[in-house]
Amino acid sequence: MRKSVGTSGGYTGINYDAGQSVNYDRVYKNVDGYDWLSYISYGGQRRYVAMTNSTNSGSTGQSQSGSYTFQNTTRIRNGLGTGASYSGRNYSPGQTVHYDRVYRNVNGYDWLSYISYSGQRRYVAMTNSGGGQSASTQQNTSGSYTFRNTTKIRNSAGVNAGYTGRNYSAGQTVHYDRIHRNINGYDWLSYVSYSGQRHYIAMTN
Known part of the structure; x- marks a missing residue:
């Protein structure tokens, strides 16, 4: 548990143990490689904890459905991340994917995931912003x-x-x-x- 957001934020001397829960009111995305939860402690101080349940910040999928239209040719992968195996197929500019999961900030991208017609789960990076997620990308x-x-x-x-x-x-x-x-x-x-x-x-x- 830290006094400010980030891995260099002052350590309070208190930890959360495995199995414990926190009720938070703010989320800070991708600070020092983690997403951070923030809340007001019983003592009235704002505290911050990193989401450390996975080895890669944001790699826990959110069940969020929608559609996304590509502006760039984008590889379809068999797993999550730029190092995952390539399926041999792409989405072309103008094509649309209907997804059911979103993975935040993996290898500098947000990733959409869906079940293909063959029954396999596929993953595509949201590449319309032209690279890693920068501030205020629409x-x-x-x-x-x-x-x-x-x-x-x-x-x-x-x-x-x-x-x-x-x-x-x-x-x-x-x-x-x-x-x-x-x-x-x-x-x-x-x-x-x-x-x-x-x-x-x-x-x-």
Whole structure:
């Protein structure tokens, strides 16, 4: 358990043991090779813990369905990561994949996974951004996301953006058409509301 985010953050002298759980309210993506959970301790101090359950940050798949249209020729792989075996097939620009899992920040990419027609699980890197995930990369990716926390709806991406006065509550679902990566420590989903305005919500789960 650390006093600030990152592997060099001051150590509190307290650890979480295997099997223990933490209730967190913030996630910081890809800091020193890890995703970090943050919460307020009983003493009122903000604390930070690395997600160390896997050897590669973000390599635990999130069950998240959607579709993604490629802008670059992208290899289809039999496993997760740039070192995984190549299936011999590619997605070409303009083709779309329908996925059921997302793996965050593996070898500098987010990866989509799906079951092929032959019944094999396949993996493709989200290469539209042209490389590793840089701050505020926008991807035109549609899907749905169910909230586990009350989350503010904003007029633009970022924690300081104007608040609409409305929230998504735990259990509600949003249908989005864009993702903005790594803004103020969050990935942001975006959609056009019934009023015709584009709105943004942080992925706080």
